[in-house]
Amino acid sequence: MAAAGPAEVVVVGSCMTDLVSLTTRLPKAGETIHGHKFFIGFGGKGANQCIQAARLGAKTLMICKVGKDSFGNDYIENFKRNGISTDFVGQTEDAATGAASIIVNSEGQNVIVIVAGANLLLDSEDLKRAANAICKAKVIICQLEITPAISLEALKMAYSNGVKTLFNPAPAHAELDPQFYTHSDIFCCNESEAEILTGIPVGSPEDAGKVGLVLLERGCKLVIVTLGAEGCVMISVDEPIPKHVPAGKVRAVDTTGAGDSFVGALAFFMACYPNLSMEEVIRKSNFIASVSVQASGTQSSYPYRKDLPQDLF
Numbered sequence: 001m002a003a004a005g006p007a008e009v010v011v012v013g014s015c016m017t018d019l020v021s022l023t024t025r026l027p028k029a030g031e032t033i034h035g036h037k038f039f040i041g042f043g044g045k046g047a048n049q050c051i052q053a054a055r056l057g058a059k060t061l062m063i064c065k066v067g068k069d070s071f072g073n074d075y076i077e078n079f080k081r082n083g084i085s086t087d088f089v090g091q092t093e094d095a096a097t098g099a100a101s102i103i104v105n106s107e108g109q110n111v112i113v114i115v116a117g118a119n120l121l122l123d124s125e126d127l128k129r130a131a132n133a134i135c136k137a138k139v140i141i142c143q144l145e146i147t148p149a150i151s152l153e154a155l156k157m158a159y160s161n162g163v164k165t166l167f168n169p170a171p172a173h174a175e176l177d178p179q180f181y182t183h184s185d186i187f188c189c190n191e192s193e194a195e196i197l198t199g200i201p202v203g204s205p206e207d208a209g210k211v212g213l214v215l216l217e218r219g220c221k222l223v224i225v226t227l228g229a230e231g232c233v234m235i236s237v238d239e240p241i242p243k244h245v246p247a248g249k250v251r252a253v254d255t256t257g258a259g260d261s262f263v264g265a266l267a268f269f270m271a272c273y274p275n276l277s278m279e280e281v282i283r284k285s286n287f288i289a290s291v292s293v294q295a296s297g298t299q300s301s302y303p304y305r306k307d308l309p310q311d312l313f
């Protein structure tokens, strides 16, 4: 269980239950087919990032909303098992816990339906109740799987109290409120999000550097563009020359959830090792995320501190 005292990493974001069916092919409209395997997974970008930060040893707190249903109860248990404070996990009767129904065929192609449900009912009142925790955190993480105005409100609350803000604009919206840029200490996106936000297609570290410059001009303090197996590119107001931080070579078996592992690790190292340079924080986060791609599933692939090389800490 987490120790007493304020949480170091606070996440304001989503929880989703993944309902996954494996089939040989995807069904056509109106068709019923039989799959060969079904499993339920814990997902949602906010929760994933919180779980990774907690498994590395940060004192974490989740601010989110689930339904008053069995998926919601199970999700709260999942947070508790990972040592995450659930004081501000609300349960509503007005919507179901967020769910992603996923069908994957034998070629690995998928169709996905997401019903955000209770995630969209997280509101200003919920943030006000958690204001003390937000303002005492070392790092706050927000994404876009809840109502964007609520993410922005949380970022502003944290920013105005000197809490480091880490914003992950996922899933990307082309018309992002410009205040997201000016209230992000760290703005971390992947290649496709980078393209949606800037119109610059990203296929190389050079392209990522161009994106970084555009996002600095929009007001971010430090931009990270993740590049899958290539690691990522960072650029900051203090050092406005793009720097490629490569990831180690590994045998990837399932890259699902790598981006959230990376963001959770970033928050952990920023909160718990404030004297590390950002380049070192990013190098270590690349390593953590590269461990996650060597195991299947999302949260199920996220490493625990005890299983990692101890020179990371």
Ligand SMILES: Nc1ncnc2c1ncn2[C@@H]1O[C@H](COP(=O)(O)OP(=O)(O)OP(=O)(O)O)[C@@H](O)[C@H]1O
Pocket (backbone or CB within 6 Å): 190, 191, 226, 227, 228, 229, 230, 231, 232, 247, 248, 249, 250, 252, 255, 256, 257, 258, 259, 260, 262, 285, 286, 287, 289, 290, 293
């Ligand atoms: N094949 C890989 N080998 C090593 N590291 C990887 C690999 N794929 C991803 N990573 C690590 O994970 C980080 C995030 O990956 P990526 O840029 O693919 O994020 P993403 O597109 O948001 O991922 P996803 O949507 O699959 O969660 C990378 O910066 C890198 O550190």
Ligand SMILES: [K+]
Pocket (backbone or CB within 6 Å): 254, 255, 256, 257, 258, 292, 293, 294, 295, 296, 297, 298, 301
């Ligand atoms: K994985």
